[in-house]
Amino acid sequence: MNAIKFLYAAYIVTWLIHVLYIGTIVHRFSRLRREMKEFKRK
Amino acid sequence: MKRAFPILAIVTAVLLAYALYQALVVAPTDAQQGDVYRIIYYHVPSAWTAFLLFFINFIASVRYLADGKPSTRQAAKWIAVAVGVAGAVAAFVIPLPGGIRPSAIATTVLAIPVFYFLLGKYFPGEKLDVLAVTTAEVGVVFCTIVLVTGPIWARPVWGIWWAPGDIRLTSTLVLWLIYVSYLILRRFSDSAQTQKLAAALAVFGALDVPLVYFSIWFFRTQHPQPVIGGGGSMDPKMLDVLMISWTAFLFFAFLVCWSRYRLEILRREVEQAHAMQSLSGADSSVSISSPAVSTRGSQ
Numbered sequence: 001m002n003a004i005k006f007l008y009a010a011y012i013v014t015w016l017i018h019v020l021y022i023g024t025i026v027h028r029f030s031r032l033r034r035e036m037k038e039f040k041r042k
Numbered sequence: 043m044k045r046a047f048p049i050l051a052i053v054t055a056v057l058l059a060y061a062l063y064q065a066l067v068v069a070p071t072d073a074q075q076g077d078v079y080r081i082i083y084y085h086v087p088s089a090w091t092a093f094l095l096f097f098i099n100f101i102a103s104v105r106y107l108a109d110g111k112p113s114t115r116q117a118a119k120w121i122a123v124a125v126g127v128a129g130a131v132a133a134f135v136i137p138l139p140g141g142i143r144p145s146a147i148a149t150t151v152l153a154i155p156v157f158y159f160l161l162g163k164y165f166p167g168e169k170l171d172v173l174a175v176t177t178a179e180v181g182v183v184f185c186t187i188v189l190v191t192g193p194i195w196a197r198p199v200w201g202i203w204w205a206p207g208d209i210r211l212t213s214t215l216v217l218w219l220i221y222v223s224y225l226i227l228r229r230f231s232d233s234a235q236t237q238k239l240a241a242a243l244a245v246f247g248a249l250d251v252p253l254v255y256f257s258i259w260f261f262r263t264q265h266p267q268p269v270i271g272g273g274g275s276m277d278p279k280m281l282d283v284l285m286i287s288w289t290a291f292l293f294f295a296f297l298v299c300w301s302r303y304r305l306e307i308l309r310r311e312v313e314q315a316h317a318m319q320s321l322s323g324a325d326s327s328v329s330i331s332s333p334a335v336s337t338r339g340s341q
Contacts, residue, residue: 003078003198010081010191011062014088017190018294021183025301032308039315 047300054293061283061290069283081195082280087288088187089214091295093251095181096221100248101157102165102174103241109162109170110238119158126155139259171237172310174244176302178224180295185218200264209257210265217254220247 065083072079108118129151133144165173192211193203205211224247228240258265276284 003076006194006198007078007080010084010194013190013194014084014187017183017187018298022298022301025298025305029301029305029308032305032312035312036308036315039312039319042319 047297050293050297050300054290054297057286057290057293061287064283064286068279070277070279072280075199078195078198081191083284083287085188085191085195086284087291088184088191090288091291092181092184092188093255094292095177095184095295095299096217096248096251097153098157098161099174099177099181099221099244100251101154102161102170102177103244103248105158105162106170106174107238107241107245109167122155122158126152129154142256142259168310171241172303172306174241175225175228175306176299178221178244180299180302182218182221182225183298184291184295185214185221188214189218205264208264209261210254213250213254213257217247217250220250 061083065080069080069083071077104118104122108114130148133147133151138144138147161170161173192214196205197203220243224240224243227243228236231239233239
């Protein structure tokens with residue numbers, strides 16, 4: 001059935017959005033930790 | 043506390059996997075829509091989670107604004123109690139449109155004073171603002187999923203991606219836009235009043251949430267009736283799977299909010315360190331001629 005493609009698309013897009021968002025959190029965390037380490041080194 | 047996060051992450055992963063299995067394998071197929079209806083198990087829990095996060099953002103923002111002055115703090119406490127009690131009583135007294143359960147309205151309204159006092163207790167001072175930005179950002183993510191999965195579901199069922207002018211769809215889009223503008227304001231404004239302005243915007247944004255939810259009762263819309271809270275006639279097995287899915291989403295949202303909350307705390311620490319560094323730099327440059335400034339900066 002062709003409609004099943006929409007079901008998979010919805011589930012895939014949902015997790016893609018979550019993964020992308022978690023990725024931005026991880027990226028921001030690592031950048032801020034790096035900055036904090038530099039401060040402490042000074 | 044450090045151990046709690048990985049344990050919660052494992053529990054959430056198991057719950058999400060279980061919810062996915064329930065949604066794709068266990069839940070019965072819909073007689074009219076076939077398997078495509080299973081989008082409901084991601085679409086609806088995402089919407090409920092977004093509403094809950096925007097509700098927390100609203101309470102945190104109101105409390106943050108109210109706590110600014112001792113007089114408004116006292117008044118806001120009593121207003122919160124009055125709104126909760128009056129709203130709960132009104133839900134049973136005032137006749138509601140068919141399908142809306144008074145108990146559902148009363149529970150929601152009573153949550154206002156409950157959350158107001160809980161958030162004030164566990165997130166005092168600036169932590170309220172940290173919580174507000176956290177819930178707004180994660181709420182926008184869940185609201186984005188609602189806006190993306192909705193059209194994907196609508197296309198095979200309604201034959202169109204979007205119903206222009208439909209109040210449920212439009213008000214959800216407006217809700218998303220309000221909170222995106224909230225985040226943009228926080229990201230790009232350097233004013234000392236940014237936090238208060240954002241909190242005020244969040245209060246107006248939250249007013250759109252009841253409009254989104256109740257729009258299907260008060261306006262003619264293509265969107266179907268709600269599955270719980272009245273008017274719905276969902277198969278009990280489907281409802282069970284929906285609740286499992288929402289529980290998994292709530293765990294996941296809590297985990298993401300926790301991470302985002304810690305990120306915001308760290309961001310403010312780094313910002314403070316930057317400010318202290320620039321202040322000490324400025325102090326040392328003027329300390330020769332002005333020892334008083336130097337003393338203040340070293341505190």
